[in-house]
Amino acid sequence: QNRHFYKWEVEYMYWSPDCIEGVVMAINGQFPGPTIRARAGDKVHIELTNKLHTEGVVIHWHGISQKGTPWADGTASISQCVINPGETFVYRFQLDKAGTYFYHGHYGMQRSAGLYGSLIVDVAKGEKEPFHYDGEFNLLLSDWWHTSVHEQGVGLYSKPFRWIGEPKSLLINGRGQYNCSLAAHYSSNSSTGPCKLTGAEQCAPQVLRVLPNKTYRIRVASTTALASLNLAIGNHKMVVVEADGNYVQPFAVDELDIYSGETYSVLLTTNQQPSNNYWVSTSVRGREPHTPQGLAILNYLPTTASKIPVSPPPVAPLWNNYTHSKLFTSKIVALMGSPRPPPTYYRRIVLLNTQNYIKGYKKWAINNISLTLPSTPYLGSIKYGLNSAFDQTSPPEYYPMDYNVMVQAPNQNATYGSGVYMLELNSTVDLILQNANALDKNVSEIHPWHLHGHNFWVLGYGEGKFTVKDERSFNLKNPPLRNTAVIFPYGWTALRFVADNPGVWAFHCHIEPHLHMGMGVVLAEGVHLVGKIPNEALTCGLTAKMFLNNNNH
Numbered sequence: 001q002n003r004h005f006y007k008w009e010v011e012y013m014y015w016s017p018d019c020i021e022g023v024v025m026a027i028n029g030q031f032p033g034p035t036i037r038a039r040a041g042d043k044v045h046i047e048l049t050n051k052l053h054t055e056g057v058v059i060h061w062h063g064i065s066q067k068g069t070p071w072a073d074g075t076a077s078i079s080q081c082v083i084n085p086g087e088t089f090v091y092r093f094q095l096d097k098a099g100t101y102f103y104h105g106h107y108g109m110q111r112s113a114g115l116y117g118s119l120i121v122d123v124a125k126g127e128k129e130p131f132h133y134d135g136e137f138n139l140l141l142s143d144w145w146h147t148s149v150h151e152q153g154v155g156l157y158s159k160p161f162r163w164i165g166e167p168k169s170l171l172i173n174g175r176g177q178y179n180c181s182l183a184a185h186y187s188s189n190s191s192t193g194p195c196k197l198t199g200a201e202q203c204a205p206q207v208l209r210v211l212p213n214k215t216y217r218i219r220v221a222s223t224t225a226l227a228s229l230n231l232a233i234g235n236h237k238m239v240v241v242e243a244d245g246n247y248v249q250p251f252a253v254d255e256l257d258i259y260s261g262e263t264y265s266v267l268l269t270t271n272q273q274p275s276n277n278y279w280v281s282t283s284v285r286g287r288e289p290h291t292p293q294g295l296a297i298l299n300y301l302p303t304t305a306s307k308i309p310v311s312p313p314p315v316a317p318l319w320n321n322y323t324h325s326k327l328f329t330s331k332i333v334a335l336m337g338s339p340r341p342p343p344t345y346y347r348r349i350v351l352l353n354t355q356n357y358i359k360g361y362k363k364w365a366i367n368n369i370s371l372t373l374p375s376t377p378y379l380g381s382i383k384y385g386l387n388s389a390f391d392q393t394s395p396p397e398y399y400p401m402d403y404n405v406m407v408q409a410p411n412q413n414a415t416y417g418s419g420v421y422m423l424e425l426n427s428t429v430d431l432i433l434q435n436a437n438a439l440d441k442n443v444s445e446i447h448p449w450h451l452h453g454h455n456f457w458v459l460g461y462g463e464g465k466f467t468v469k470d471e472r473s474f475n476l477k478n479p480p481l482r483n484t485a486v487i488f489p490y491g492w493t494a495l496r497f498v499a500d501n502p503g504v505w506a507f508h509c510h511i512e513p514h515l516h517m518g519m520g521v522v523l524a525e526g527v528h529l530v531g532k533i534p535n536e537a538l539t540c541g542l543t544a545k546m547f548l549n550n551n552n553h
């Protein structure tokens with residue numbers, strides 16, 4: 001068991017992620033942030049200094065369970081106070097499981113501002129992955145806008161509401177191309193097109209250099225603010241072997257859908273014509289696309305990387321072909337021998353996702369409550385019994401059974417809330433995510449939901465309204481373990497997990513503007529068993545006052 005020490009400084013810097021200069025949130029002058037790489041069982045210490053001057057910051061380690069260290073989960077108002085400008089907070093935690101993960105800002109919309117990076121956990125020394133590969137690459141997928149997240153946030157909180165719109169570009173490892181037309185590269189024989197594909201620019205596509213007839217592991221993580229993506233590699237098949245840090249029964253695909261908050265590992269065999277290069281591309285799914293494809297280049301050595309692939313990037317399935325997306329999702333099952341879910345549940349919470357108004361402001365709500373985060377982190381207020389810190393009534397377990405999820409709601413109003421679902425420690429909980437029609441007629445969107453502190457088993461997906469008889473269709477034999485799962489338009493998704501991690505955990509839509517608009521809930525279990533929370537995590541709100549009073553007596 002090793003310890004890894006990192007000293008990080010978060011600051012804004014000028015950068016041109018898509019060939020247009022803007023401002024990104026960087027770590028140690030890097031965008032995306034540095035990759036953390038360690039082995040399962042290792043401990044990491046990240047000493048994070050906030051150099052932002054005028055705003056707080058926290059970082060969430062997406063997919064890491066934080067068993068025994070819930071204060072290191074990096075969620076503002078939930079696990080800790082934000083780190084103020086000039087201050088340093090040390091994240092200390094153990095990497096419990098091998099897999100592909102990432103980290104990102106979890107305060108306001110700092111993830112959309114570019115605060116993210118990869119976190120790769122290798123198997124412990126002496127252990128083996130259940131598949132073979134000769135080399136590996138890492139693709140961190142994101143989307144990018146040309147307005148600051150501060151302006152985006154003001155729009156979301158304004159009346160009338162101003163939506164952020166579709167991304168300007170899609171990034172792969174922080175590199176994209178705004179407004180470039182690849183068509184010019186293919187329709188004429190001019191070698192100088194409008195895209196900056198092969199230079200030394202900050203926006204030049206990532207090059208994956210491969211040798212013929214080898215197998216590579218490609219780790220893919222999506223930290224998009226909004227876009228659901230389809231990933232494809234021209235002329236190559238991919239074999240899916242890992243999802244969210246859990247092994248899956250391998251299956252081959254030509255392309256795959258990846259939603260914000262998800263990770264995959266795929267194996268790629270370099271069995272194509274080695275005198276050519278091939279496009280790696282991402283495309284928008286689930287929303288009418290207004291964004292060009294994200295690109296990287298699969299470069300067969302010794303071919304030069306600057307040789308433009310002979311074939312244009314793969315064409316993605318039609319954005320609203322949900323049948324295609326569901327088919328992919330249904331192929332993901334746990335690798336044989338993976339832990340099975342408990343056969344029954346102790347508590348079932350049905351969570352209806354709706355778009356609503358609160359006093360004319362556009363919001364998202366869960367069982368009619370739009371989440372507003374309190375100024376005292378829940379972990380501190382629950383542990384120390386500071387009941388005035390948040391709503392003490394438990395949020396509803398169900399929505400009204402006569403609610404028609406297929407049409408616009410007769411009453412579109414919701415309320416704000418900060419209540420917590422208090423779970424019995426070690427109990428089995430079913431979370432049923434129920435999608436519905438949004439405010440506009442005939443609109444229901446994709447929402448990828450991410451659970452902090454746990455993996456869940458994805459027991460099934462279905463159409464329309466979930467009813468008790470849908471239990472019969474649950475997969476209890478080999479459901480995949482994940483930390484993020486999508487709800488499809490007008491559908492439901494059933495998840496099961498064991499509440500075995502003392503702490504307070506967010507469960508929310510990973511679309512950043514949606515979370516900002518209230519699309520999340522807070523779960524807590526066994527908080528009285530949480531060890532000594534570092535004071536630095538709680539020096540704000542009512543916990544800060546409590547510390548002051550304790551010192552005065």
Ligand SMILES: O=C1O[C@H]([C@@H](O)CO)C(O)=C1O
Pocket residue numbers: 163438445514
């Ligand atoms: O939350 C959202 O708001 C807009 C739209 O519903 C209103 O402009 C949109 O597409 C979302 O996903």
